[in-house]
Amino acid sequence: MSSETADNGTATGTDERVALVTGAGHGIGRGIAHRLAADGYAVSVVDIDEDAAHEVADEIHNLGEQGDAIALPADVTDLATIEMAVEATVDSLGGIDVVVANVGVYPSGRIDALSVDSWHEIMDINLAGAFRTVKASLPALKQSDSGRIVLTSSITGPMTGYPGWAHYGATKAGLLGFMRSAALELAPEGITINAVLPGNVKTEQLEALGDEYIEEMTESVPLGTLGTPEDIGAAVAFLASKDAGFITGHPLVIDGGQTLPESQAALSEMSVSE
Structure with a gap:
């Protein structure tokens, strides 16, 4: 939005900050879109599945959340479509203050059976897709008085590993390398x-992995439950806020303590204080 701001810190001529969220038609992205709208953001709900994007935008309107919402199609493997979504967001909502590069897929595939094409495909979606989203959004973010970018990485890759997700983990670790150098480049622009x-x-994608996987993962979380899209939305809302203006290049873990135990034995030693 314009760098000319009203007393409440929002851009002159609008009551809302504007957030563009990719992959917002499903799962974590859906939770992020709802949370930002509930906090008063005008949200551009962007997804390759245009019907799903419209469904989320309609939900935001029907639930009476504070912020406005529009639905736009884009494919993060195609820079031109992201640029069109950015342009449409600026035209419809007046600018962009926050970009959440959330798109991610995780088809399982062990290294010995994984084709080179499959490797490149997931890199193109998860890693290069975030780069394209950030690149396309930068001209609009530079017009904001407090531009914010939030990437959806994962504990898998940066902190943990899991058989069958070497390609996925590589993309999510790669996002953090991208983030750190980008933070230095963008700091002079006031963008975090x-x-x-x-x-x-708990998302549709996780449920597709089956009850056995879900049970195994739940047992590995010290808090005794899986996370929700709303949990991630709350973290994104903080990093998108002006309160987080002095935080940049930071990876924020939201895992219920899953990465804390040294071993399964540590989990078995847990007890509730009386």
Whole structure:
């Protein structure tokens, strides 16, 4: 938004800050879009699945959340479509203050069976897709008085590993390398860039992995439950806020303590104080 701001810190001529969220039609992205709208952001709900994007925008309107919402199609592997989504967001909502590069896929594939094409495909979506989203959004973010970028990484890759997700983990670790150098480049523009690192979160994609996987993952979380998209949305809302203006290049873990135990034995030693 314009660098000319009203007393409440929002851009002159609007009551809202504007957030563009990719992959917002499903799962974590959906939770992020809802949380930002509830906090009063005008949200551009961007997804390759245009019907899902419209469904989320309609939900935001129907639930009476404070912020406005529009739905836009974009494919993060195609820079032109992201640029069109950015342009449409600026035209419809007046600018962009926050960009959440959230798109991510995690098809399982062990290294010996993983094709080179499959490796490149997930890199193109998860890692290069975030780069394209940030690149396309920068001209608009530079017009904001407090530009914010939040990347959706994961504990898998930066902190942990899991058989079958070497390609996925590589993309999520790569996002943090991108984030750190981008933070230095963007700091002179007053733009921050941070990342959320979710643990296992209850989404459609996670449910597709089956009850056995869900049970295994739940047992590995000290808090005894999986995360929700709303949990991730709350973390993103903080990093997107002006309260987080002195935080940049930071990975924020949201995993219910999953990465804390040294071993399964440590989990078995847990007890509730009387």
